[in-house]
Amino acid sequence: MIEIKNLVKTYNADTIPVKALDHVDLKIEEGEFTAVVGPSGCGKTTFLNILGGLDTPTDGTILIDGTDLHNRSSADMITYRRDHIGFVFQDYSLMPVLTAEENVEFIMELQGRPKAERAARSKELLAAVGIGDKGKQFPTKLSGGQQQRVAVARALASKPKLILADEPTANLDSKSTSDLLDIMRQLNEKENITFVIATHDQRVMDRAKRVIQFDDGKIIDTKI
Amino acid sequence: MITKIAWRNLWRNKRRTITSISSIFFAVILAILMRSLQEGSYGQMIDTAARFYMGYAQVHQKGFWEDKSINNLMTDSQETRNKILSDKNIKGAFGRLETYAMAATDTLTKGVMIVGTEPEGEDQLSHLSQKVTKGQYLTSDSKDIIIGEGLANYLGITVNDTLALLGQGYHGASAAELYRIQGVLKHPNPQMNNQVIYMALPTVQYFVTAPNMINAYILDVHDNRKVDQTVSELKGKLDLDNYEVMSWSELSPEMVTLINTDREGGKIMIYILYVVIAFGIFSTILMMTIEREREFGILTAVGMVRRKIYSMLLQEALFIGLIGVVTSILVGFPVLLYMENHPILIEGAKGEAMAKMGMEPILRFTASIDIIWPQALLMALIMIVCTIYPIIHVARIKTVEAIHS
Numbered sequence: 001m002i003e004i005k006n007l008v009k010t011y012n013a014d015t016i017p018v019k020a021l022d023h024v025d026l027k028i029e030e031g032e033f034t035a036v037v038g039p040s041g042c043g044k045t046t047f048l049n050i051l052g053g054l055d056t057p058t059d060g061t062i063l064i065d066g067t068d069l070h071n072r073s074s075a076d077m078i079t080y081r082r083d084h085i086g087f088v089f090q091d092y093s094l095m096p097v098l099t100a101e102e103n104v105e106f107i108m109e110l111q112g113r114p115k116a117e118r119a120a121r122s123k124e125l126l127a128a129v130g131i132g133d134k135g136k137q138f139p140t141k142l143s144g145g146q147q148q149r150v151a152v153a154r155a156l157a158s159k160p161k162l163i164l165a166d167e168p169t170a171n172l173d174s175k176s177t178s179d180l181l182d183i184m185r186q187l188n189e190k191e192n193i194t195f196v197i198a199t200h201d202q203r204v205m206d207r208a209k210r211v212i213q214f215d216d217g218k219i220i221d222t223k224i
Numbered sequence: 225m226i227t228k229i230a231w232r233n234l235w236r237n238k239r240r241t242i243t244s245i246s247s248i249f250f251a252v253i254l255a256i257l258m259r260s261l262q263e264g265s266y267g268q269m270i271d272t273a274a275r276f277y278m279g280y281a282q283v284h285q286k287g288f289w290e291d292k293s294i295n296n297l298m299t300d301s302q303e304t305r306n307k308i309l310s311d312k313n314i315k316g317a318f319g320r321l322e323t324y325a326m327a328a329t330d331t332l333t334k335g336v337m338i339v340g341t342e343p344e345g346e347d348q349l350s351h352l353s354q355k356v357t358k359g360q361y362l363t364s365d366s367k368d369i370i371i372g373e374g375l376a377n378y379l380g381i382t383v384n385d386t387l388a389l390l391g392q393g394y395h396g397a398s399a400a401e402l403y404r405i406q407g408v409l410k411h412p413n414p415q416m417n418n419q420v421i422y423m424a425l426p427t428v429q430y431f432v433t434a435p436n437m438i439n440a441y442i443l444d445v446h447d448n449r450k451v452d453q454t455v456s457e458l459k460g461k462l463d464l465d466n467y468e469v470m471s472w473s474e475l476s477p478e479m480v481t482l483i484n485t486d487r488e489g490g491k492i493m494i495y496i497l498y499v500v501i502a503f504g505i506f507s508t509i510l511m512m513t514i515e516r517e518r519e520f521g522i523l524t525a526v527g528m529v530r531r532k533i534y535s536m537l538l539q540e541a542l543f544i545g546l547i548g549v550v551t552s553i554l555v556g557f558p559v560l561l562y563m564e565n566h567p568i569l570i571e572g573a574k575g576e577a578m579a580k581m582g583m584e585p586i587l588r589f590t591a592s593i594d595i596i597w598p599q600a601l602l603m604a605l606i607m608i609v610c611t612i613y614p615i616i617h618v619a620r621i622k623t624v625e626a627i628h629s
C-alpha cells in the first residue's frame with residue numbers, strides 16, 4: 001500500500017515559486033488501476049515523478065508498504081526503482097540500439113539475472129503484450145503502439161508491484177490505445193500489479209478503476 | 225551487454241565515428257613513421273660512428289679508457305679472441321694499437337695519430353680500403369704505411385715518399401723509424417683525415433717495442449640494437465679483473481645525449497599532434513554524450529546506476545581508440561617492415577653531401593614494437609582523459625529534467 005501524506009512540491013524557477021503539488025494526501029491500495037487526470041500544468045507529471053522516486057518532494061512523505069520512499073541515497077534509489085517500480089513514458093523511451101527483446105532483457109541484466117532466465121522471461125513478456133513475433137526488431141522498426149508495448153514489457157521485467165505511466169497513449173491511435181489498455185488491465189487483474197497512469201485521454205479514464213482529478217497541484221475529486 | 229550497447233552506439237552516427245577513428249589512424253600512422261625514421265636514423269648514426277672508427281664495442285685492458293697510456297696495453301691472446309667471437313651477435317673482432325707520434329719531413333713536422341690495425345678486420349668494419357685514393361691499402365704484413373689525405377697535403381708528401389716518425393715506446397722505450405708511404409686515404413672524419421696514419425699491427429708493435437700487445441679489440445656486430453645485451457654477455461665471459469668491455473654508448477656518451485635530445489624532440493612533436501586530435505576526439509565524445517541526455521535520464525529512471533553509464537561511455541571511447549590504433553598498426557607495421565628493408569635512397573647534391581660526411585645517403589626506417597606500443601598506450605590515455613569531462617557531465621544530469629527535455 002502507498003500512503004501519500006501532505007505532499008508538497010515547489011519549483012523555484014526565476015524566483016517566482018510554483019507550487020506544482022499543494023498538500024496532496026492519498027492512499028493507493030495494491031492492485032489499483034488509477035488514472036491521474038487534470039488540465040495541463042496541474043501537477044500530474046510532478047506527482048508521478050515523486051511517486052516513482054525520480055524527484056524529491058519539498059515536503060511530505062510517501063510510504064510504500066510502510067517505508068519512506070525518499071529516505072535513501074540516490075544510488076539506492078536507482079536500484080530501488082530498478083527492482084520495484086516499472087516506468088512507461090510518453091514516447092521514445094526504448095534504447096534504440098537494442099532490439100525489443102534486448103530492451104526487456106537489459107533491465108534483468110542490470111539486476112544480475114542469469115542469461116537463460118532473461119531470455120525466457122523477455123520472450124514471455126513480449127508474448128504477453130502481444131508482440132511475441134517482434135522480439136528481434138529494433139525500436140525504429142516498430143510502430144508507436146508496438147514500442148509502447150515493449151515499454152510495458154520492459155517495465156514488467158523486474159516483476160515490480162507498481163507501474164507508473166505518464167501519458168502512455170498520447171501518441172497512439174485509438175486501436176493501439178485500446179490494445180495497450182487491454183494489456184495493462186489484464187496484467188493488473190492477473191498479476192495484481194498496481195498501475196498509476198497520468199493522462200488526458202478519455203479512453204484511459206473510461207477503463208480506469210479509479211480516477212483522481214488534479215487541479216493546480218491539489219486533488220479536487222476522486223471517482224471510483 | 226553494456227559492451228554491446230557501447231559498440232552499437234558507435235555506429236549510430238557512422239560518419240562521426242569514422243572521422244574520429246580516421247583522425248586517430250592518421251595520427252598514429254604519422255607518429256609511427258616519424259618515430260621509425262628517427263630510430264632508423266639513430267641506428268644509421270651509430271653505424272656510421274661505429275664504422276668510422278670506434279666499432280660497436282671495445283674490449284680493453286682494465287682501466288685503459290680512464291688512462292689511455294701506451295703503458296696500459298694488453299697481450300693479444302687467441303683465448304680472449306675466441307671468447308669474444310663465441311658470442312653469436314659478434315660478427316668480427318680485431319686488435320688495434322693506437323699511439324701518438326711526431327711526423328717529420330725535411331721541412332715540416334706534425335703530431336700524428338698512429339693506428340696499428342689488422343687491415344682485414346678494419347676493412348670489414350669500416351671499408352677503409354675503399355677510402356684509399358692513391359696507392360695501395362695495407363696487408364697484414366705491410367711494413368709501409370698509409371696516411372690521411374689532409375696530412376699528406378699538409379706535409380706535401382705522397383705515395384712512395386718517406387716519412388720519419390718519432391714517438392714514445394712501451395715503458396719508456398724510444399721509438400723512431402722511417403716509413404715509406406704506400407697509400408693515401410681520405411678519412412671521412414676531417415679531424416682524422418688531417419692526422420691519421422694506419423699501419424699493420426705488427427709494424428706498430430715493433431715501432432713501440434711492444435710485441436704482441438694491443439690496446440683494444442674492436443668489435444663488429446650483426447644486430448646493432450642488441451649491443452647492450454652483447455656487452456653484458458661478454459662481461460660474463462671475460463675476466464673483469466683484467467678486462468673492460470664498453471659499448472658504443474659508453475665509448476661515445478655525447479652521441480647518446482645527442483640521440484636522446486633528438487628523440488625527445490620527436491616525441492614532443494607527436495604529443496603536439498596528439499593534443500590536436502585529442503581536441504577533436506573530446507568534442508566528438510562530448511557531443512555523443514550531450515545528445516543522449518534524455519536517454520541517460522531514462523536509463524537511470526529504469527534502474528541503471530550511473531557507474532554503468534560511465535563505463536559505457538568509457539568503452540565507447542576506448543573502442544574508437546582501439547579501432548584507430550589497431551588499424552593503424554595493421555597498416556603501419558607492414559609498411560615499416562617494408563621500409564626497413566627498402567630504405568629511401570637520397571639522390572643528388574644532398575646525397576653526395578651525406579656521402580662526403582661518411583654517411584650512407586639513405587633514409588633508414590626501423591620496424592620495432594617499441595615504437596608502436598607507446599602510441600597505443602598514449603591513445604588509450606587520451607581516450608580516457610577525453611571521457612573524464614563527459615562523465616562529469618553525465619554525473620550532473622538530473623534524471624527528471626533529462627527525461628522531460
Ligand SMILES: Nc1ncnc2c1ncn2[C@@H]1O[C@H](COP(=O)(O)OP(=O)(O)OP(=O)(O)O)[C@@H](O)[C@H]1O
Nearest residue numbers: 011012013018020039040041042043044045046047
Ligand atoms: N523543472 C521545473 N521547473 C519549474 N517549474 C516546473 C518544472 N516542472 C514543472 N514545473 C511546473 O509545475 C507545474 C506542474 O507541471 P507538470 O509537468 O507536473 O504538469 P502536468 O500536469 O504533467 O502537465 P501536462 O498535462 O502538460 O503534462 C507547472 O506549472 C509547470 O510549469
Ligand SMILES: [Mg+2]
Nearest residue numbers: 044045046166
Ligand atoms: Mg505531464
